[in-house]
Amino acid sequence: METALTEGRPLTEPEVTHWLGLLKAVIGAPNEQMLELARRRSVELADEQPPAL
């Protein structure tokens, strides 16, 4: 099951806002320290070369 994103349709800003609101309703506001770590790790992982199979 693919998602709109993987099929080439980026999310619109209202969609992101809607889904963040829903997420906040069930998990609460994100931990800022963890959010910063997640963003930093995303950048580091994107810079890594994927291993060959």
Added chain:
Amino acid sequence: MISGRIFDVPAIVDFGTGRTQYAQAVVWSSLQEGQVIVLPAIAVAAALAQIPDNRWDAIEVLLGLPITVVTDVTRGTLPALAATLRPAATQAPFYATAAAVVLAAQQRSWPVLTGDAGPLRALWPDVRVDPLP
């Protein structure tokens, strides 16, 4: 280019329970940045078995996000899954969930968010991991 992470069982449990709040932060930032979360269906089942019933609503929301892809074991994926399981030899029945996670990581060349890389590395030593704090 689209990027993302594969969620292993500990990551899904962490999202549901909020133990470290890291998995929740990863989902939050992925939504903001347009990154994909891949959930192997068998890993979701294994995680739900460890999450209190009153936290299943969080997993329902995770499953329904427009950045979430759920991968299933189907007749078509069986050969690739079996090849991924081969290093486990006679222990293969106990590595089926790890194999589904590793297969997703191999197919998309994305890292795995996990708290226990051991079973993944037993199947694929080169798997890239984003460790839970």
